Amino acid sequence: MKRVNIPKADLMLKPTPEIARHKEEEDECDYLAKYFSVVWCKASKKKHKKWEGDAVLIAKGKSVILKDMEGKDIGRGTGYKSKDLESLGEGQTLIIGGKEIEVMGIISAEEFNSGKCFQNDVGTSSIVPTASSQCSLKPFCCPLKNLCNPSTKQNLLKDSQNYKPRHDPDASNSLVMPRPTPDHQRIFNKAGIPVVDVVVDPYLVNHLRPHQKEGIVFLYECVMGMRLSGRFGAILADEMGLGKTLQCISLVWTLLHQGLYGCKPIIKKALIVTPGSLVKNWKKEFQKWLGSERIKVFTVDQDNKVEEFINSPLYSVLIISYEMVLRSLDQIQAIEFNLLICDEGHRLKNSSIKTTSALISLPCEKRIILTGTPIQNDLQEFYALIEFVNPGILGSLSTYRKIYEEPVIRSREPSATKEEKELGEKRAAELTRLTGLFILRRTQEIINKFLPPKKETILFCRPTVLQLGLYRKLLRSRVVRSCLQGVLENSPHLICIGALKKLCNHPCLLFKAIKEKESNPTCDECEESNLYEGLRDIFPEDYTFTTFTETDSGKLQVLAKLLETICELSPSERIVLVSHYTQTLNILQDLCKHYGYSYTRLDGHTPISQRQQIVDSFNNKFCSTFIFLLSSKAGGVGLNLIGASHLILYDIDWNPATDIQAMARVWRDGQKHTVHIYRLLTTGSIEEKIYQRQISKQGLSGAVIDLSKTSEHIRFSTEELRNLFILHEDSNCVTHDLLECNCMGKKDHQYPSPEKLSVYTGCQHGQYQEKADAKKSLSMSQLMQWKHFSGQHQTLDPFLERIKKHISFIFQNVTNPATPT
Numbered sequence: 001m002k003r004v005n006i007p008k009a010d011l012m013l014k015p016t017p018e019i020a021r022h023k024e025e026e027d028e029c030d031y032l033a034k035y036f037s038v039v040w041c042k043a044s045k046k047k048h049k050k051w052e053g054d055a056v057l058i059a060k061g062k063s064v065i066l067k068d069m070e071g072k073d074i075g076r077g078t079g080y081k082s083k084d085l086e087s088l089g090e091g092q093t094l095i096i097g098g099k100e101i102e103v104m105g106i107i108s109a110e111e112f113n114s115g116k117c118f119q120n121d122v123g124t125s126s127i128v129p130t131a132s133s134q135c136s137l138k139p140f141c142c143p144l145k146n147l148c149n150p151s152t153k154q155n156l157l158k159d160s161q162n163y164k165p166r167h168d169p170d171a172s173n174s175l176v177m178p179r180p181t182p183d184h185q186r187i188f189n190k191a192g193i194p195v196v197d198v199v200v201d202p203y204l205v206n207h208l209r210p211h212q213k214e215g216i217v218f219l220y221e222c223v224m225g226m227r228l229s230g231r232f233g234a235i236l237a238d239e240m241g242l243g244k245t246l247q248c249i250s251l252v253w254t255l256l257h258q259g260l261y262g263c264k265p266i267i268k269k270a271l272i273v274t275p276g277s278l279v280k281n282w283k284k285e286f287q288k289w290l291g292s293e294r295i296k297v298f299t300v301d302q303d304n305k306v307e308e309f310i311n312s313p314l315y316s317v318l319i320i321s322y323e324m325v326l327r328s329l330d331q332i333q334a335i336e337f338n339l340l341i342c343d344e345g346h347r348l349k350n351s352s353i354k355t356t357s358a359l360i361s362l363p364c365e366k367r368i369i370l371t372g373t374p375i376q377n378d379l380q381e382f383y384a385l386i387e388f389v390n391p392g393i394l395g396s397l398s399t400y401r402k403i404y405e406e407p408v409i410r411s412r413e414p415s416a417t418k419e420e421k422e423l424g425e426k427r428a429a430e431l432t433r434l435t436g437l438f439i440l441r442r443t444q445e446i447i448n449k450f451l452p453p454k455k456e457t458i459l460f461c462r463p464t465v466l467q468l469g470l471y472r473k474l475l476r477s478r479v480v481r482s483c484l485q486g487v488l489e490n491s492p493h494l495i496c497i498g499a500l501k502k503l504c505n506h507p508c509l510l511f512k513a514i515k516e517k518e519s520n521p522t523c524d525e526c527e528e529s530n531l532y533e534g535l536r537d538i539f540p541e542d543y544t545f546t547t548f549t550e551t552d553s554g555k556l557q558v559l560a561k562l563l564e565t566i567c568e569l570s571p572s573e574r575i576v577l578v579s580h581y582t583q584t585l586n587i588l589q590d591l592c593k594h595y596g597y598s599y600t601r602l603d604g605h606t607p608i609s610q611r612q613q614i615v616d617s618f619n620n621k622f623c624s625t626f627i628f629l630l631s632s633k634a635g636g637v638g639l640n641l642i643g644a645s646h647l648i649l650y651d652i653d654w655n656p657a658t659d660i661q662a663m664a665r666v667w668r669d670g671q672k673h674t675v676h677i678y679r680l681l682t683t684g685s686i687e688e689k690i691y692q693r694q695i696s697k698q699g700l701s702g703a704v705i706d707l708s709k710t711s712e713h714i715r716f717s718t719e720e721l722r723n724l725f726i727l728h729e730d731s732n733c734v735t736h737d738l739l740e741c742n743c744m745g746k747k748d749h750q751y752p753s754p755e756k757l758s759v760y761t762g763c764q765h766g767q768y769q770e771k772a773d774a775k776k777s778l779s780m781s782q783l784m785q786w787k788h789f790s791g792q793h794q795t796l797d798p799f800l801e802r803i804k805k806h807i808s809f810i811f812q813n814v815t816n817p818a819t820p821t
Ligand SMILES: Nc1ncnc2c1ncn2[C@@H]1O[C@H](COP(=O)(O)OP(=O)(O)OP(=O)(O)O)[C@@H](O)[C@H]1O
Pocket: 207, 208, 209, 212, 238, 239, 240, 241, 242, 243, 244, 245, 246, 285, 288, 371, 372, 637, 638, 639, 640, 668, 669, 670
């Protein structure tokens, strides 16, 4: 064994530390790094070493770094001869500080950069070539000969008769699951039982969209350990409305009744955990797609306890809410579930909460998380979800942090060096590759072609005189001024923002808040009292909370007119009316009562047990209810409200995901009518600013971000607050002004070339915004492709013509215009 002679770093003559470091850095730049897999132990003179572990050695110039397999630095040394380090090879040894290493092999830069050299063999050698890529949807051919070797002729005859696919794999339009590879058979079919085709029930297949068929194959491969050996988990992260429920139902139904090795069912019992408001929806979807005779699913609630499921042989599927899981954990643990599905599973991102740890503790290996929310945004939460479905696949948390999270985060910092950027990108790419084997996400565009047209209209409603007076007064308040100077603590800007938003919805909401404060002044909220100083005087003297009128609020006036128009022009169509606030919903409810519109309501106070029933009766085509009042926070996620074809968003949320979720309740699979979405914004107010922020962050295409983020999570710079706290009284539409579009509100055609847009609108934000960055302008500029109407011009739209009296500006866009309704 050749030993490299290493000068002891501390015996060398060194320049002063500052200069040394500088010089070293300069020198190091000239060299390319080389990487080695090594074993290490404490340095000793012993002949027979007792190696303590594997490690990775990085040699560059005259220096080396030793990293353990979790990516942690365990040794550093410098002052080597660069020539020696460059020629390091297998079998050579080296002393690094108090450690001795022996080189086992050379690692390529690619292997190091991607982080693969730190993974034992996960994601590389253990990847099973995906069966679907070879034979998805292909009909079955003869089982492998060597694996179903019946010893006698009789056996052969018997087997071929007994082991038949449940459905005809050769039928046209059949959906046949991928056949197992020889490796899979070696592991899971040691007895050599005949392989039988698993064919999805044609009863279901007839309804499936192409992406759903692919999704089922994907889920099947994951839970069967066909994509990654020894791993049985999957994350289906399709955007909302793509039918994750139906894909899972098809999988469950298939696994319960079929088996690839000798027809033995792959699972006996499945557990589905879902938010409480969706438990009944799951049962309904089972019945919708399979009928009530084929399968009996059991839902747990106050009256139906888990014991009943245990004692009855009828049921094979248990549906339970996250809350109930904790309460019934003992019973659930006693049942042997073979498949676990967690709907809206992004809530498992926090592994320290009890529900997550309770579910982790279940011994079931086949696990599926369903979520419509992108999960890659926060690398730690991402890790938690992956750990849940495929424990250990990314190594320990500390390994994951060192190998992936830290380099990726570092590379995104402005001060990152070119090398750090490259490393971060490569590690991110490797993480995506590895997790892509068991995470599937398709976007909504995939389903658009099956949906009816969607007409989206943004209505900028003029504030009333009362609103303007109050708004000006609020902006002149001491609290607002202090916010702008960045003086006050305790986030008083949130109180100011809250007051402005209330005012935009209806002045009476502000009036109520003032009254409450007057009757119950508490010192810890002095800012709020200060904010309301002098406001009472602006309201008419006889103003009371209960005698409000629609003419006090610009948006409410428009809403009243809009409801009247829909009722007249499309009497058979129905409306979902959404607000984020219960108090605002009360006002909207009063409006319904006043005009005699029939309505139903779902908000945070609606008992979970009643929610599905309310939704079902509204969706029933014979239902006579005209308006569904919905609190977006309470019922946004997962609900189907396709009984309505009009949806009105009365207010706007900081988090675009909340609004997008609400809008998706109506424009989804099963909808037969053209869908009309109206968003109401008070002209020139904070609502316009929030809208601009929404679209500049997301674009109009509607990518979803984390729903749990609220305004409390947003940090505003003083500059941003200054922009928020401006009232633009002279503009018909500040958002349109920002686009610098010269159409004068007569743009009823589509803008010709999207490429031009970024140039066209790329520079105008500096006036108001902190710094206009290119991305922001680009997503704002998507609005250039919408139609623009000012309140004075003809719109050619009978709805808009009727309601435009109090409207200063309109943006409108139609998706899928060609699809027949
Ligand atoms: N192939 C299909 N044909 C007709 N309707 C379908 C089809 N697939 C799903 N649907 C319907 O589309 C609606 C949306 O499906 P589902 O609730 O499963 O969406 P999701 O992906 O879970 O969305 P979310 O993330 O919002 O929960 C449901 O009413 C469902 O019955």
